[in-house]
Amino acid sequence: MRIASDNSHALRWLARGKLNLHLRVLRRRDNGFHDILSWMQPIDWGDELTLRPAAHGDDVRLICKPAGLPTGDDNLIVRAARRLAALTGRSAGVTIHLVKRLPIGGGLGGGSADAA
Numbered sequence: 001m002r003i004a005s006d007n008s009h010a011l012r013w014l015a016r017g018k019l020n021l022h023l024r025v026l027r028r029r030d031n032g033f034h035d036i037l038s039w040m041q042p043i044d045w046g047d048e049l050t051l052r053p054a055a056h057g058d059d060v061r062l063i064c065k066p067a068g069l070p071t072g073d074d075n076l077i078v079r080a081a082r083r084l085a086a087l088t089g090r091s092a093g094v095t096i097h098l099v100k101r102l103p104i105g106g107g108l109g110g111g112s113a114d115a116a
Helices: 077-087 110-116
Strands: 004-006 010-028 034-053 060-065 093-101
Touching: 060 077, 077 093
Parallel strands: 060 093
Antiparallel strands: 004 010, 010 034, 034 093
């Protein structure tokens, strides 16, 4: 969900979390993943992402609040931005500011929502 933009060409997004009401793990597939049966409810609470064109070149730069969160090559946001650039044939060239509100590992889908 886009929540704002301004004259600086920045985009701000709320990466909404979700609440699992029911989760059942089913059979394991040949690729190692499992089929699941899930009932979930989106929530109006989430992490905030602000994207700005990079002033630093063609790569992805991730800045997190609170400080100390992983911002390297294994971060889902960084991986998704680089993958999008590769698929579109465009340079990544973006600075992403993440304000982390959803708890890490809390089961609310924060990492997946941020990357999406």
